[in-house]
Amino acid sequence: MxxxxxxxxxxxxxxxxxxxxxxxxxxxxxxxxxxxxxxxxxxxxxxxxxxxxxxxxxxxxxxxxxxxxxxxxxxxxxxxxxxxxxxxxxxxxxxxxxxxxxxxxxxxxxxxxxxxxxxxxxxxxxxxxxxxxxxxxxxxxxxxxxxxxxxxxxxxxxxxxxxxxxxTGYPDQLLELDDLPFPAYEKLEGFPTSYMLPIFNYPKTPNTSCISSRGCPYSCSYCDRSVFRRSFRYNSASYLYEHLRYLRERFGVRHINFYDDQFTFNRKRVEEFARLMIDRPLGMTYNCAVRAEHIDPELLALMKRSGCWMMSLGIETGDPELLAQHRQNADLDHLARKIRMIKDAGMRTKGLLMIGLPGETEESIRRSMDYVFSLPIDDFNLAKFTPFPGSPIYDRIHELGEFNEDWEQMDCMNFLFVTKGMTRERLEELFQEFYRNHFKRPKVLWGYVAMLWRSPHSWQRFIGNMGSFLKFTRNTERYLEPEG
CATH class of the missing domain: 3.40.50.280 (Cobalamin-binding domain)
Structure with missing residues (x-):
């Protein structure tokens, strides 16, 4: 039964x-x-x-x-x-x-x-x-x-x-996020030590992720908005503070990554949260993702005091014409100023980029390299563009290039879409070149050396998994070798 x-x-x-x-x-x-x-x-x-x-x-x-x-x-x-x-x-x-x-x-x-x-x-x-x-x-x-x-x-x-x-149709009303209980972390075996943020993205362990909002007010061509549609809701500052306090006291968590699309969209909420973290310290630090339109020096200074350790920004591409085809407010000069502003406030910066967008060319990829390497970015993530069901561009993706819709490989780690004028092999070569050039930069190398004392656990993980990293590198090099 x-x-x-x-x-x-x-x-x-x-x-x-x-x-x-x-x-x-x-x-x-x-x-x-x-x-x-x-x-x-x-x-x-x-x-x-x-x-x-x-x-x-x-x-x-x-x-x-x-x-x-x-x-x-x-x-x-x-x-x-x-x-x-x-x-x-x-x-x-x-x-x-x-x-x-x-x-x-x-x-x-x-x-x-x-x-x-x-x-x-x-x-x-x-x-x-x-x-x-x-x-x-x-x-x-x-x-x-x-x-x-x-x-x-x-x-x-x-x-x-x-x-x-x-x-059966959508529910008549959306949930009030402050009415939700905290997630049942205790039902995740080994939590929090069985989970880990990306290496060099945290100062302390144990660490974990938290979501304090649902949805996004923007409409970029590559983002799937099927789950929350056009809604954008967020927890109050007091709920958010109590959530972190629960994680600290119940599980000993010392660092949080807010997995929100737009953490600072509501400035008042973030100010209230930051002041709570300053006035009633929890001994925790945090990362968040922001858009350039929603940060300024005063807010950054307050967030730094409250424990903000790193901010991520969606750059996507350093080619202004390509960027304008895929997202709103495509102002790379404005974005550059805000990245420098974050760095001046004393926080790490992480750039989030894609390669292989519809309309991408070798020249646009090289513009992205020049743009990223001109900025004080400590870390970056370069994803391989993937047209997901539910994204605005998905319905017309076959008009824009060659798309092998293999669901099991649609994880942003494979070039399943190849825009017109490019080849999969050339995209892979430029992808590897982008990463190699990033790690050759002296400031970047020194930044990772500084992680020896800023994030020692990250170095332990890196060394412990070095065999897998080297194997990945060798496999990539073999893939890039010309045949015959």
Whole structure:
């Protein structure tokens, strides 16, 4: 007999577990599945039971999933999937059905929120998809069971168990974020030490991520906005402070990365939060992502005093004409001034860039190199442009170049899209050249040397995984060697 008040929430790995130990992106950054932890806390507050298995933190998790299903026999299996992990989620769902016949598989995350009903005829392993944010929808689904799924807003279900999916429509109102319980971090095995921010992106351990807002007020061509659509909401400063205090006192967390798209959009909120951190210190530092339009010297000085250690900014490209095609307020001079302003305030700066955008040329990539290398950027992340379902550019991407829509490889680590006038091989060569030139710069090298005392744990991780880094480098060099 199934337990109708219990759900197992799973975060799929997205690829073979035996490859996880050599995955550079995973070794460098293991982020807790905060969405699943929030759902778990929410349904438990409503009197139901939830557990989490994070396959990304524990790559060899099939046995754990099987053992849990046999012992607990939950009525629901919830899987939160990105595009690259969706097919692995389908595999896990089918495995669960073979162990617990009658279990209801519920999929959520950006991939299903973007593609909705069109997934259902192709993937019979899906019983239900949650569209948008999942806390209230999942709670209602568990409370009502499957007797009347049409009455639950925010889901796609199969009427009569057929092949087609039927969307019940979006909920009438969005959640008030301050009403949510803190995520159930305690249900993540080994938290917080089993999770780690990117190397050289933190001063202290243990550290973790936190989300204090949902959505984004901007509309860039490459961003998937399927889950939160055009909404933008945020926690109050007092809720945010109490959230950090909870993490400090319960788990000993000493550094936080705010995984918000726009942390400083509401200036008053950030000022109040910073003053709370100054007046009632928690012994914690933090990172955040900002846009140039929403910072100034006075705010930066206050945030520095409150413990802000590093700020990330989306640069995307250093070519002004290309940038103007893909985002709003494309003013690279203004952005450069704000990056220098952050550095002058005493915080580290990290640039977030993409290579291979539609319209990219070798000249635009070299302009990006010149632009980035002219700025006091301590660290940067260069992603390979990937047109995700739900992004504004996705619907017309085949008009703009060659796109191999291989979901399992859509993780910003592969050039699946090649814009007109470029080749995949040349993009890969320029990608490697961009990184090599960055690490050749004396100021950058000295900055990483300074991490010996500013972030000693990062150096320990780097040295401990040096074999994997060297293997990645050798494989890349072999890829770039001409044939024949």
């Amino acid at each position: 199934l337990n109708n008040k219990k759900i197992l929430l799973v975060h799929p790995l997205g690829y073979r577990s035996d490859a996880a130990g050599h995955d550079i992106s995973r070794l460098a950054n293991i982020m807790p599945p905060l969405g699943l932890a929030s759902i778990a806390a929410y349904v438990e507050r409503r009197g139901m039971s939830a557990d989490i298995i994070d396959c990304y933190a524990r790559p060899d998790s099939d046995r754990a999933i099987c053992d849990y299903l046999k012992a607990e026999r939950p009525a629901f299996l919830g899987l939160s999937c990105t595009t690259s992990s969706f097919l692995d989620g389908i595999r896990i769902a089918e495995m669960a059905r073979s162990i617990v016949p009658g279990i209801t598989t519920v999929f959520g995350g950006p991939h299903v929120s973007a593609l909705k009903e069109e997934l259902f005829p192709r993937f019979r392993g899906m019983d239900i998809a949650v569209i948008g944010e999942g806390e209230e929808t999942m709670a209602q689904l568990m409370e009502k069971g499957l007797d009347d799924p049409a009455s639950v807003k925010g889901i796609i279900y199969r009427p009569g168990g057929g092949a087609e999916g039927c969307f």
